[in-house]
Amino acid sequence: MRNPYINILFSTVLLVYGEKDCCRNIGKSKAALLGAINTLQRTNRLLGETGSPISSIEVAFHARLKPYITLGSRQTVIFDQLITNIGQAYNKHTGHFTAPYDGIYFFACTFLRPYNATVLHLQMVKNISEISRGHAASGGGSQTGAMNAIVYLHKEDIVKVRHFPGFGPEIIHGDWSFFTGYRI
Numbered sequence: 001m002r003n004p005y006i007n008i009l010f011s012t013v014l015l016v017y018g019e020k021d022c023c024r025n026i027g028k029s030k031a032a033l034l035g036a037i038n039t040l041q042r043t044n045r046l047l048g049e050t051g052s053p054i055s056s057i058e059v060a061f062h063a064r065l066k067p068y069i070t071l072g073s074r075q076t077v078i079f080d081q082l083i084t085n086i087g088q089a090y091n092k093h094t095g096h097f098t099a100p101y102d103g104i105y106f107f108a109c110t111f112l113r114p115y116n117a118t119v120l121h122l123q124m125v126k127n128i129s130e131i132s133r134g135h136a137a138s139g140g141g142s143q144t145g146a147m148n149a150i151v152y153l154h155k156e157d158i159v160k161v162r163h164f165p166g167f168g169p170e171i172i173h174g175d176w177s178f179f180t181g182y183r184i
């Protein structure tokens with residue numbers, strides 16, 4: 001996109017350096033350069049005010065689990081309250097993050113086991129392959145667990161958090177459990 005201030009800047013520079021005796025014309029050059037700097041500063045301010053700070057290819061989400069859920073084996077944890085969803089790649093109804101572009105992505109999940117449940121095991125998967133696992137210990141009231149991963153995703157690959165395969169019913173604490181991800 002052409003910016004009118006950039007055009008003015010180029011015209012100013014051409015005016016100064018296009019002259020044959022520019023070297024002798026130091027005062028004029030200095031004034032033109034100061035003008036150019038001023039133009040750049042104005043352009044910078046203008047872009048700061050009107051240009052969107054979010055590029056159309058940026059992807060970032062952050063979601064909270066609201067209810068307490070009793071999870072069965074392999075059940076997807078659906079973090080249902082969106083806090084951030086730039087790029088709309090996370091679906092709060094399915095719990096799936098679907099990569100909109102090939103690239104390197106970071107994911108994190110922090111979770112809490114309620115005081116009145118025994119233990120909690122979770123797994124983060126890329127499609128069906130494990131990319132992280134986490135555990136909130138038993139005893140001592142509520143306990144936290146965490147998972148992190150950096151993975152290369154192809155467009156359409158899915159990343160989600162689920163209950164660990166083969167484990168019986170376990171409870172995840174509402175309000176205190178989050179799922180986060182972004183393209184790096």
Ligand SMILES: *[C@@H]1O[C@H](CO)[C@@H](O)[C@H](O)[C@H]1NC(C)=O
Pocket residue numbers: 068114116
């Ligand atoms: C555990 O505590 C939570 C919050 O007080 C409550 O909603 C849930 O029903 C309790 N679950 C059990 C199995 O007691």
Ligand SMILES: *[C@@H]1O[C@H](CO)[C@@H](O)[C@H](O)[C@H]1NC(C)=O
Pocket residue numbers: 127156157158
């Ligand atoms: C992952 O699942 C998506 C959606 O089903 C599919 O398009 C993609 O090819 C799968 N990726 C791999 C590596 O199996």
